Amino acid sequence: MFNDIGPLELVALVVLAVLVFGPDKLPKVIQDVTRTIRKIREFSDSAKQDIRQELGPEFKDFEFEDLNPKTFIRKQMENDELGLKELRNGFDLKKEMAEVTDAVHGRDPESSASSSTASSSSSGSGGGRVDMAKKPETPAAEDRPPFDADAT
DSSP, X not given: OOTTOOHHHHHHHHHHHHHHXXXXXXXXXXXXXXXXXXXXXXXXXXXXXXXXXXXXXXXXXXXXXXXXXXXXXXXXXXXXXXXXXXXXXXOOHHHHHHHHHHHHHTOOGGGGSOHHHHHHHTTSSOTXXXXXXXXXXXXXXXXXXXXXXXXX
């Protein structure tokens, strides 16, 4: 409940409570607060039980924590009825990114693999790969660059 309160903040709250309520009334206030929290929890539990009874036996495994969207999605992703685990495990993001990087830099993706695989695959014509590397075009010696009269 108080996971984000540090020890210094807890000491500050205790000192503030002693200053506000006084040392003689503080135990009574603590008892009243704990009694109120206990009653709220009992009310909440009884309301949950009533809702479960009204929903019927087909919702016997219903949990109120599942109403949280993050919990609901996590539970559905863990459910393997749709075969999502196979899709998730079959997709290797690092491998895909390495292939894209190699294609952009103009490297042969097989060259990053083992040398035996690279030597056997280098005999082909590239497997229909498109060379995406930008290569500067070298103009011929007699060709003059285009002249733009409006730019000068």
